[in-house]
Amino acid sequence: MSLKNDFPILKNNNNLVYLDSTASSQKPYYVIDWIKNYLENDYSNIHRWAYSLAEKSENFYEESKKKVAEFIACDNWREIIYTYNANYALNFIAWSLRKSDMLKKWDKVLLSIVEHHSNIVPWLILKDEIWIEIEYINIDKDYNLDLEDLKNKLDEKVKIVSITQVSNVTGQIFDLEEVWKIIKSFNHNVLFIVDASQSFPHFKVDIKKLNCDMMFFTAHKVMADSWLGVWWAKKELLETMKPIFSGGWAISWVKKLEYKENNSLPEKFELGTPNVTWAVSLLKALEYIEQIWGYRKIEEIEKELVAYTIKKWKEFIKKYEVKILWSLEKDNRVGVFSFVIPWIHSHDIADFLAEEWICIRAWQHCAEPFLESKSCTHTCRMSLYIYNDKSDIDRFFEVLEKAINDLK
Numbered sequence: 001m002s003l004k005n006d007f008p009i010l011k012n013n014n015n016l017v018y019l020d021s022t023a024s025s026q027k028p029y030y031v032i033d034w035i036k037n038y039l040e041n042d043y044s045n046i047h048r049w050a051y052s053l054a055e056k057s058e059n060f061y062e063e064s065k066k067k068v069a070e071f072i073a074c075d076n077w078r079e080i081i082y083t084y085n086a087n088y089a090l091n092f093i094a095w096s097l098r099k100s101d102m103l104k105k106w107d108k109v110l111l112s113i114v115e116h117h118s119n120i121v122p123w124l125i126l127k128d129e130i131w132i133e134i135e136y137i138n139i140d141k142d143y144n145l146d147l148e149d150l151k152n153k154l155d156e157k158v159k160i161v162s163i164t165q166v167s168n169v170t171g172q173i174f175d176l177e178e179v180w181k182i183i184k185s186f187n188h189n190v191l192f193i194v195d196a197s198q199s200f201p202h203f204k205v206d207i208k209k210l211n212c213d214m215m216f217f218t219a220h221k222v223m224a225d226s227w228l229g230v231w232w233a234k235k236e237l238l239e240t241m242k243p244i245f246s247g248g249w250a251i252s253w254v255k256k257l258e259y260k261e262n263n264s265l266p267e268k269f270e271l272g273t274p275n276v277t278w279a280v281s282l283l284k285a286l287e288y289i290e291q292i293w294g295y296r297k298i299e300e301i302e303k304e305l306v307a308y309t310i311k312k313w314k315e316f317i318k319k320y321e322v323k324i325l326w327s328l329e330k331d332n333r334v335g336v337f338s339f340v341i342p343w344i345h346s347h348d349i350a351d352f353l354a355e356e357w358i359c360i361r362a363w364q365h366c367a368e369p370f371l372e373s374k375s376c377t378h379t380c381r382m383s384l385y386i387y388n389d390k391s392d393i394d395r396f397f398e399v400l401e402k403a404i405n406d407l408k
C-alpha cells in the first residue's frame with residue numbers, strides 16, 4: 001500500500017509528482033500534527049526551569065536526542081549535538097577543530113571528489129584563513145572511491161578524512177568501512193568524519209559499524225522540519241574540542257571581563273535557546289519510521305521503486321539519447337538519478353516538468369567539483385522516497401518524453 005495518504009501535501013494534490021526528496025523530503029501528518037500539538041499544548045523555554053511545562057519541553061528535547069542516538073547505535077545521547085543543518089554542523093566542526101589546535105597550518109584534509117559543497121566550503125575557508133591543505137580522493141571508472149588513490153594521498157600531514165556515505169548526485173552508496181580500515185591502518189589518529197545527510201533517510205547509519213569519529217546529517221531530508229542538523233562525535237573528542245561560539249546554556253558564569261564555559265555535554269556546543277519544535281519534529285519523524293516498520297520497510301519500498309525506475313530508464317535510453325550519471329546496473333544505490341539530455345538545457349527540462357506539477361531539480365546539486373570531474377556542467381536529478389509510487393515514475397517518463405519531443 002502506498003504511503004502517500006500519510007503525507008497531506010501528496011494526499012491533497014493528486015496531480016503532484018514529487019521527485020525531489022534528495023533536496024528535502026515531505027512531512028507526514030504524524031510529524032505535522034505533533035508540531036502543532038507541541039506548540040499548542042507543551043511549548044516553553046527549556047533549561048533552568050521550575051515549572052512542569054518547561055519540564056515537558058525539556059523531556060521532548062532529550063527524547064529527541066535519545067531517539068537519534070538509538071537510530072545511529074550511539075550509547076550516550078549526550079554525544080548528540082543539534083545545529084541548524086549539515087552546513088552549520090560542518091562549519092562548526094571545522095572551526096572548532098581549528099580553535100582546538102587539532103587542525104593547524106599545513107595540516108591536510110582529505111575529501112572525496114563527490115562531496116556536497118557543505119563538506120568542501122568550510123575546509124576551503126580554513127585553507128584561506130590558516131593555510132591548511134585540501135586534497136580530493138578520486139573515483140574510478142565505476143564511480144567507486146579509488147582506494148589506491150586514498151592510500152597514495154594519505155601522508156603524515158593528513159589529520160582529517162571527511163566523506164559522504166551516499167552521493168547526492170548519483171545515489172551511490174560508498175563502502176566507508178573499507179575506507180576506515182585504510183585510514184586507521186595508516187594512522188589511528190586521523191579523524192574520520194562521515195556525512196550521513198543522504199544515507200540517514202534511506203538506511204540505518206550505524207556509527208559502530210562505520211567506526212567513524214564524527215558523523216553529521218540534516219533533518220529535513222528525513223521528514224523532520226528544516227533548520228535542524230545533527231552532529232555526533234565521540235565523547236573524548238567533544239571533551240577535547242573547544243566550541244567556536246558560546247553563550248546561554250553553554251556558559252557557566254559571566255563576570256564583567258571574563259566568563260567560564262560550561263563543559264558538560266551537549267550544552268558545551270549548544271549556545272542560546274534551542275528550537276525544541278525542530279527537535280520534536282525529528283523525534284516524531286523517527287517514530288514515524290518505526291511505525292512503518294523501520295528501515296527494513298523503507299529499503300523494501302525503495303528497492304522496488306528503484307528497480308522499476310531502472311527498467312523505465314533502460315527502455316527510455318533505447319529511444320532517446322540520454323546520459324545518466326553512473327551505472328544502471330549497480331545495486332549499491334538509493335533512488336537518485338541524474339541525467340543529461342545533450343541538446344536540451346536541464347533547466348528547460350525541469351521547467352517543462354514543473355508545468356505539469358512534476359518536481360525535479362536541475363543544475364549542479366551543490367557538487368560542482370564532482371560534475372566537473374565528469375565533464376558535466378549541469379544535470380537534471382529525479383529522486384525517490386517512500387511516498388512515491390509507480391504512477392509517479394510513469395508520469396515522469398511520460399512528460400519527459402513530451403519534453404524531449406516538444407523542446408527539440
Ligand SMILES: Cc1ncc(COP(=O)(O)O)c(C=O)c1O
Pocket residue numbers: 022023085086087088116118119164166167168195197198218219366
Ligand atoms: C550529501 C549532503 N550533505 C550535506 C547537505 C547539506 O544539507 P543542508 O543544506 O541542510 O545543510 C546536503 C544537501 O543536499 C547533501 O546532499
